[in-house]
Amino acid sequence: MIALTDQPIDTAALLEQVASPSAGAVVLFLGTTREMTAGRRTTSLDYECYPQMAEKKLAELEAEARRRWPLTGCAIVHRLGRLEIAEASVAVAVSSPHRQEAFEAGKWLIDTLKERAQIWKKQKWADATSQWVHPGLDSANIGGVVPPAQP
């Protein structure tokens, strides 16, 4: 199961989704909005995506994880829109007969999602600037720092 949603992620529903009588292990990963990054305070994050490609990519990730590991359940949800501090932006839940596979698959899914899913975040800083995050594209000249709006 994969989903892109602008609603808070329902972790209980995800755990329910991957539960199985054949599962001995469940691993749930949540990516949460961290307040401090390299000493600067974030006040909120905005996520956007290219829906057609992001949905296809998440479905591919689920299929690939199910091929690589003997999973009894797999669910990937990414949230979109405005997130406050400590909210979950992404959740990966997997279950498998034994725990090693659940840890490996959960780790691989979040690592690969972050590399490949067509999703972007904009960080809003406490000084009222905001910045799209584009790894490798952060120099002052081409980076995305936006000064605060003038009153």
Add this chain to the structure above:
Amino acid sequence: MIALTDQPIDTAALLEQVASPSAGAVVLFLGTTREMTAGRRTTSLDYECYPQMAEKKLAELEAEARRRWPLTGCAIVHRLGRLEIAEASVAVAVSSPHRQEAFEAGKWLIDTLKERAQIWKKQKWADATSQWVHPGLDSANIGGVVPPAQP
């Protein structure tokens, strides 16, 4: 936070417990009662522990994990008594600024808990036999197979 409990594990409360504005990652592991083991059907499990040593051991594991990794939250709960199929017998929840540490700490905690915590399970099989599980002590002579009670 550590707990031994005869109540169903409240995963939402555990996630709440480890949430932190400094956390970028949360990993929750659940060990769940698997129906089939090596082709045999389990109908339920019973867990017992040596409370004084098991509590001390879980607290040591939490302290050791917090020393090894920069955790922003850590919770370990083990359930006791009768568990039905697909119920969680153990839950480990950790949070940290970055995901690598959360995965490592979660994996280490459940691996080490299974090796060291003074907790035992008895498997009840579909053929009405039951068996205490004692790794390394499974030969017919000294193992714990109990025939079904005579009518």
Add this chain to the structure above:
Amino acid sequence: MSGESMTVRLELFALARQRAGRGSLEMALPRGATVGHLRSNLAARVPELAGMLPHCMFAIDTQYAGDEAVIPAGALVACIPPVSGG
């Protein structure tokens, strides 16, 4: 490449969308134009994008496509800056 032209719709996201001030553009390109042609035309038409385009990938009808790929008439093209989900 013939003298006929075609219209291609280009989707923009994140910083590219912000720089361009809009989420999509209609681009008139010669028939047979490639992703490489679109990339050059876009940098000329929206100079604010010129600095970041070398870091972006492009997709034709939701499939990643290299600079040599020919864009079919009526295709939906997307500019995909380095991703940061999770």
Add this chain to the structure above:
Amino acid sequence: MSGESMTVRLELFALARQRAGRGSLEMALPRGATVGHLRSNLAARVPELAGMLPHCMFAIDTQYAGDEAVIPAGALVACIPPVSGG
């Protein structure tokens, strides 16, 4: 070791509890007796445990203790079979 004896309470768990038919035993041991002495006395007193005792650890007052450890009078000793939590 003097001729005096002491009483030690022994806790049993899991298969050991089941084999012994009870969760604890009072054991009379000579003062100065070690975990090794207790192990032998227990195997003799409850033959159903003899097969599994070599696989068990012992703890004195919730601390693991080797066979050479002397058991203090009034100590609480526990027999810890191989664990299977999780």
